Amino acid sequence: MDATLPPASPILPDFAALPQAPAPVTQLGRTLAADVLKLRRTAALRLTLFSGALPVLLTFCIFFFKGHLIMKAGGDPWPRFISTAWQTAGTLLLPLFVVLLTSLVVNIETKATAWKHLYAQPVGRGAVFVSKLLLVLALNAGALLLFVGLLLGAGALLGLLRPGQGFQTYSIPFGTVGWMLLRTYLATLGLLAVQYIVSLFWRSFVVPVGVGxxxxxxxxxxxxxEHVSKIPYAAPFLTAMSMQVSKAGVLEAAPEVARHEWYALASFGAVLVAGYLVLYRRNVTN
Amino acid sequence: MQLAPLLETRGLHFHFGKRPILHDVNLRVEPGSIYGFLGPNGAGKSTTMRLLLGLLRPGAGSVHLFGHDMARHRVTLLNRVGALIENPSLYDHLTGRENVEATRRLRGVAAHRTAEVLELVGLADNAHRPAREYSLGMRQRLGLAIALLSNPDLLLLDEPTNGLDPNGIIEMRELLRRLRQEHGKTIVVSSHLINEIEKVATHVGVIQEGRLVFQGSLPDLQRLQTGRARLVLETEDADTCRNLLPRLLAGATVAGAGTLWLPWLSREHTAELAAALTAAGQPLYGLRLEQPSLEDTFLHLTEVKADLVQ
Structure with a gap:
């Protein structure tokens, strides 16, 4: 080294020994902790809360103002109330919600041009991939749980405000609601995986929303x-429509995972594996 | 003493599709140095930086950090590297502190480091404000704070003074010097401005059209330009002088009606030229030696693509 230069510091790193990389689970935990923090004050979070509440609010208003007409014949109001709300939510709102949610969560990084930063951190690409996926899955579950919670709460509230409709006299069909909750969640997974991969692949907000x-x-x-049940985007609709109110006024939904829900689950697995293999080796250019 | 390089690339090639970007780049960064990575925009600086971090996969060749192959030990090696690539990646909806905190959690660094690095870059008072309200200079400093979080041995900074005002540039320079001298950090800093690099770097690499055209210490680069000193001769009629003294003015170029430029050869040659010119009856208005600035050397290197790699 030249004499005119100030001497290099004696605290040079010892770089012969290569320390252990953190365990994959540790990497995932760290990535997840960071991802949860980044969710603060985002549209993704607001969308989750709003989407759970909107169909309930609509159904509540329908029953609050016109319930006496719907329940003219009397009987248990819960089946009709739950199926109205579920069909409002499940047919159109739910697929669009999943499309928006996935795009928004991935867009947090894209908007901040943070992919280059993220992949230059000491966590594997697998941890980044799984962490955001878990986040989307959790928010999706959160929105559904919120929807069901609010729905049952709104029914109870109607029991107080409109005692004539009989919400307070009949019990809630918890078994059927529980099955529908599980089946609806499974039904969203196929399209969620497709949207997740599309969002990661194009790294834009417009493309995945447009595709979705x-x-x-x-x-x-x-x-x-005849093959519509194999399209991941049709699954939430088919699940919502599979719930019926029988002539006797009983809420009917099969207590088993339907064929199109199995398809959704299978596409979830296949799309994620294929998508990850494509994304894993890709160059990070933005 | 030749130290083992802390960062080394061996025969690095890269192309985007069919378009070649880098050809056989062999960087050598010694521990404890500030390596100025210079080149005009589009020469391949950012691509090289991305390759060093494993963001891009080289077409051929390899990157070695701390003596280990980056392709095989990426996650482990990145633990000891802090980087700021182009514009800092900031989440505008989060505060300055939350931005640092996000990377702190990601790297599993101790919680007290967040306050320390914010203090270090002078953002402690503004840490509660959302990043979207930050000026360009503050964003750059926040990016640097994030790069320094894990107390890395190697810092890779891509154009860190982009968007900084003169004061900010001086502060950044001071900070880099302090990081090297007090904390023993090795720093690779890229720039397209030689003036910025010459004030802080100990070593320099110059890249042009994807090829490394110079690599060595800053004094080496300064020595390179002494061979390119120029004699400026002012007289009445440049063309006449050149015709009268074909031997002495062999390498001269006419720069103006009465101005000649010629490569400086020796003191004797200068004296002989002055004497011959007066003897030939031509007026001698001025005769001076011009040292090219580092900037001229840099421009020269990046124009002619001379093969000067050592």
Whole structure:
């Protein structure tokens, strides 16, 4: 080294020994902790809260103002109330919610041009991939739970405000609601995986939202097709429509995972594995 | 004494599709140095920085950090590297502190470091404000704070003075010097401005069209330019002089009606030229030696693509 230069510090790193990389679970835990923090004050979080409440609010208003007409014949109001709300939520709102949620969560990094930063941190690409996926899955579950909680709460409230409809006299069909909750969640997983991979691949907000909206609309046009149950975007609709109110006024939903829900689960697994293999080796250019 | 390099690239090649970006780049960064990585925009600086971090996969060649292959030990090696690539990656909806905190959690660094690095870059008073309200200079400093979180041995900074005002540039320079001298950090800092690098770097690498055209210590680069000193001769009629003294003015170029430029050869040659010119009856208005600035050297290196790699 040249004499005119100030001497280099004696505290040079000892770089012969290579320390252990943190365990994959540790990496995932750290990534998840960071991802949860980044969720603060985001549209993704507000959307989750809002989407759970909107269909309940609509159904509540319908029953509050027109319930006496719907329940003219008397009997248990819960089946009709729950199925009205579920069909409002499950047919159109739920697929669009999943599309928006996934795009918004991935967009947190894209908007901050943070992919280059994220991948230059000492966590593997797998940890980044799984962490955000878990986040989307948790928010999706949160929105559904919020929806069900608010729905049952709104029914109870109607029991107080509109005692004539009989919400307070009949018991809540918890078993059926529980099954529908599980089945609806499973039904969203296929399209969630597709949207997740599309969002990660294009790293934009517009492309996944466009793809998602297009797919939801196209699915509606294809509802009569014999293979519609294999389209991930159709699954939430099929699940919501599978819940019926029988002539006797009983809420009916099969207490088993339906064929289209198995398909959704299978596409979830297949799309994620294929997507990860494509994304894993990719260069990070933004 | 030749130290083992802390960062080394061996025959690094990279291309985007069919478009070649880097050709056979062999960087060598010694521990405890500030390596100024210079080149015009589009020469391949950012691409090289991304390759060093494992963000891009080299077409051929390899990157070695701390003596280990980056391709095989990426996660482990990145534990000891802090980086700021182009514009800092900041989450505008989070406060300055939360931005630091996000990376702190990601790296599993001790909680007290957040306050320390914010203090170090002078943002402690503004840490509660959302990042979207930050000025360009503050964003750059916040990015640096995040890069310093894990107390890394190696700092990779891509154009860190982008968008800084003169005061900010001086502060950044001071900070880099302090990090090297007091904390023993090795720093690679890229820039397209030689003036910025020459004040802080100990070593310099110059890249042009994807090729490393110079690599060595700053004094080496300064020595390189002494061979390019220029004699400026002012007279009445440059063309006439050149015709009268074809041997002495062999390498001269006419820069103006009465101005000649010629490479400086020796003191004797200068004296002989002055004597011959007067003897030939030509007026001699001025004769001076011009040292090219580092900037000229840099421009020269990046123009002619000379093969000067040592």
């Amino acid at each position: 909206m297009g797919a939801v609309v196209a699915t509606f046009a294809l509802l009569q097709w």
